[in-house]
Amino acid sequence: MRIALIVLLIWLCPGGRSAAAEPFSLTENQQKHLLDLQNKAQEKKLADAPQWQRLMHFHNRRGSKESTIDSDAFFLSPEGKTNPDKELQADLRAFFMPVDKVKKIEGKEDSYNHPQCLFPARYAWLNRQLGFDPRLMPPVQCKDYQDFKSAVDARRAALIFTSAYMGNPASFFGHTLLRLDGKGETPLLSHALNYGAITGSDGGLSFMFKGVFGGYNGIFSVYPYYDTVNLYNNMENRDIWEYRLNLTPEQIDRLVAHIWELGHNSANYYFFSENCSYMLLETLNAALPDQDLTEPFYRPFFSNYTIPVDTVRTVLKQKDILKEAVYRPSRQSKLKHAYSFLSDDEKEQLHKLLRSPRQVDSVMNSALTDEQKANVLVTAYEYIQYAFIAGDIPLDEMRRDSIKILTPLSSIKEKSNITDVPVPEKRPDEGHLSGAAAVYGGRRNHKDFIDITLRPAYHTLTDETAGFLPFGAITYMDATLRWYENDNDLRLQKLSFVDIISLAPRNKLFKPFSFKLNAGVESYFYPDKNKEGYVFYAGFGGGWSGQPCEKVITYLMTNIYGKAGGYLPHNAMAGIGIQTGFAADFDFIRLTGDIEKIFYTDKDADLWRYQASAGITLTHDWGLEASFLFEDSRHADVHEGRLGLVYHF
Numbered sequence: 001m002r003i004a005l006i007v008l009l010i011w012l013c014p015g016g017r018s019a020a021a022e023p024f025s026l027t028e029n030q031q032k033h034l035l036d037l038q039n040k041a042q043e044k045k046l047a048d049a050p051q052w053q054r055l056m057h058f059h060n061r062r063g064s065k066e067s068t069i070d071s072d073a074f075f076l077s078p079e080g081k082t083n084p085d086k087e088l089q090a091d092l093r094a095f096f097m098p099v100d101k102v103k104k105i106e107g108k109e110d111s112y113n114h115p116q117c118l119f120p121a122r123y124a125w126l127n128r129q130l131g132f133d134p135r136l137m138p139p140v141q142c143k144d145y146q147d148f149k150s151a152v153d154a155r156r157a158a159l160i161f162t163s164a165y166m167g168n169p170a171s172f173f174g175h176t177l178l179r180l181d182g183k184g185e186t187p188l189l190s191h192a193l194n195y196g197a198i199t200g201s202d203g204g205l206s207f208m209f210k211g212v213f214g215g216y217n218g219i220f221s222v223y224p225y226y227d228t229v230n231l232y233n234n235m236e237n238r239d240i241w242e243y244r245l246n247l248t249p250e251q252i253d254r255l256v257a258h259i260w261e262l263g264h265n266s267a268n269y270y271f272f273s274e275n276c277s278y279m280l281l282e283t284l285n286a287a288l289p290d291q292d293l294t295e296p297f298y299r300p301f302f303s304n305y306t307i308p309v310d311t312v313r314t315v316l317k318q319k320d321i322l323k324e325a326v327y328r329p330s331r332q333s334k335l336k337h338a339y340s341f342l343s344d345d346e347k348e349q350l351h352k353l354l355r356s357p358r359q360v361d362s363v364m365n366s367a368l369t370d371e372q373k374a375n376v377l378v379t380a381y382e383y384i385q386y387a388f389i390a391g392d393i394p395l396d397e398m399r400r401d402s403i404k405i406l407t408p409l410s411s412i413k414e415k416s417n418i419t420d421v422p423v424p425e426k427r428p429d430e431g432h433l434s435g436a437a438a439v440y441g442g443r444r445n446h447k448d449f450i451d452i453t454l455r456p457a458y459h460t461l462t463d464e465t466a467g468f469l470p471f472g473a474i475t476y477m478d479a480t481l482r483w484y485e486n487d488n489d490l491r492l493q494k495l496s497f498v499d500i501i502s503l504a505p506r507n508k509l510f511k512p513f514s515f516k517l518n519a520g521v522e523s524y525f526y527p528d529k530n531k532e533g534y535v536f537y538a539g540f541g542g543g544w545s546g547q548p549c550e551k552v553i554t555y556l557m558t559n560i561y562g563k564a565g566g567y568l569p570h571n572a573m574a575g576i577g578i579q580t581g582f583a584a585d586f587d588f589i590r591l592t593g594d595i596e597k598i599f600y601t602d603k604d605a606d607l608w609r610y611q612a613s614a615g616i617t618l619t620h621d622w623g624l625e626a627s628f629l630f631e632d633s634r635h636a637d638v639h640e641g642r643l644g645l646v647y648h649f
Helices: 002-012 028-043 050-055 084-094 120-130 143-152 204-212 225-235 249-262 276-285 308-316 331-341 344-355 370-389 395-411
Strands: 156-162 175-181 191-197 216-224 240-245 266-269 322-328 436-444 447-455 457-459 472-484 491-502 514-526 531-549 552-564 572-586 589-600 607-617 622-633 638-648
Touching (some): 028 084, 050 084, 050 120, 084 120, 143 249, 191 276, 216 249, 225 240, 240 308, 249 276
Antiparallel strands (some): 156 175, 156 240, 175 191, 447 472, 457 472, 491 514, 514 531, 552 572, 589 607, 607 622, 622 638
């Protein structure tokens, strides 16, 4: 706790991150040395050196040289954000700044806002390249920075990946952060570096719009790792993967120095591009100067997205960088595992106990063995902790019921035989790649066609599930072009802006809400005009899912639809649908199917819809996909089938 407070106080010190100072002059020898350094930097073209540009977070993603950092305080030149040479020259001069010209940090002895202290990574790198004369440099005591280094005490580093969280659109793809480990044995006492958006109380359309178009500031922050585990592991019930990196002490030092430089400097946050994962890659670039970790995201097409798991893959591609991968299951995963471990008799006693936690005698007096009784009590205790964190029960009730359970548990000689949660066969980085391209052949109402599909991200219900959230799907900007037999043109069949479905099964212990969300543009048949045109569509639905067996999910949903297009009655129509379906995952093959009745405000558009699809894994990157659609409506029936080859990239 003491270390955490030290770090927090250092990081949040008011006014402690400003490099503002009065104008200053140099001695004749200092001027000569500075000019020599500047000339040498020009000769060596240090401003174009990859390491300098990585320290300044320069990139070419928008066609021109520009830093991703937007805070003025990060640059010592007025043109520093777009001109790496002028920033380098300004930094060299600033390092000669007399100490008496730098504002002292209020209330802190020997603590200054000197550029040498604010930008230690820049200073160290330029010193190695140019060789500063220590006799001509001002004698600066960077106590704040040294206190930060001592408090963090970084000896090792780990890249942390948290699984998807369906309760927040910003977390649908997972999240990444860095952990700095000290000499202590437990990682929970380490510190984590996070980059995240300051969203305030925004929600709904405002949240999505600002997130997509850079309307939020993103900031770097350092805090205790146990807070990370508590938030993601316990409160949001997200599994955590810890990728412990094999970095040298020198690389760790460079990383810590650059983290200090970032401080509370901000950047415009983009959910799909310059997000938590991309900015952490830029930070790691400072520690790994021989590799540009962001280079794989300079794509000629679809260059505007960065998926967290893709950044994990990028880091792990570096030679010998992965030391160890550790799986940290969420509290919910632990509870689900424990529940699945119980026999039917044990589950029966558990449900009795949870209905009346104060009366443990029914379990203790049952015909269960001592080991089985221990299983029931341990699971009940875990459930009560889970319910408290979820906000389902108050603190006093949690404490009272916990004591009621733990007291008889301590008297049982036989221990519970519930095992630890097994480590998944595949890590998230070992799952299929995020992008996908596919070619289909099919037939729609007696007309043959060929579909070409390109999907930037991320995962569908018919994709291989290993490494992904089971029975959940998230895609965006999924585009399908179609060519019909005897037609001369290739037309847009569908552009899906976003398509999300979460099928979370309910049982006596867990009662989650299943939902789906989609929006996009699609080709639509207009019966009155006897032709096809385009409509904008959006839909949202929710309901309940069950799990009759381990591999199968069934669900029932109520859905609301909206469509807008020039040929529609009144240019728009709305609808409500009742849908039932299933999803099955048999490892190498995935199956889905559903039936839906939709009632539209335009009665002629009412329909029954029947759909089925299958995905078959061929290799890690290749798969087959088949689908069938039948729509029974008043004006025109539609039947369509297609079979295609899918490539993940």
